[in-house]
Amino acid sequence: AQTVTQSQPEMSVQEAETVTLSCTYDTSESDYYLFWYKQPPSRQMILVIRQEAYKQQNATENRFSVNFQKAAKSFSLKISDSQLGDAAMYFCAYRSGGGSNYKLTFGKGTLLTVNP
């Protein structure tokens, strides 16, 4: 079974600074997807960024980028120019690319605080 580990329960960053959230995963599959979801106090789960395992290029979405190290099974999220609205719980998630089960397996989450 796949597992996702987020080793940082909490992180903090100053507004306008850069922060990196860590995520490692364990899988024997070669075809899969990785995601970062954001959960603000509103509870809504919002997709921040996704990465296909077959792509070597790291995904980027505006101020959000990932460092995908497939051999190390590492998938970190970098938030640049942090804003107060970035404060939320961030979840790393894994999904198989094949077979018939497309469930998301989540890490425990990292609570990000942005200080003004």
Place this chain on the structure above:
Amino acid sequence: DSGVTQTPKHLITATGQRVTLRCSPRSGDLSVYWYQQSLDQGLQFLIQYYNGEERAKGNILERFSAQQFPDLHSELNLSSLELGDSALYFCASSPYAGGNTEAFFGQGTRLTVV
């Protein structure tokens, strides 16, 4: 707004009771997923339906059941409720059963069992 609608937003009920949570997927999405988020277990996959049929099952208790109707909305039924069932229950939907698509989440139903 993700386009996924869950009702009710909040639910308080007593132990031993039965409740039904409802989910309307995004227009055109055929696949519905249910997840449970609790403090001790985190976010866990419960069950997936695709076009009316059960596609995958996760850590769903026997007291829980779900179905997807012809209009593609889904319901999660929780019975013989226990204090430990208190959690946030999410529904998510995607166009297909998998592939290169992503799931969009509803705002969740907060269930409190007293």
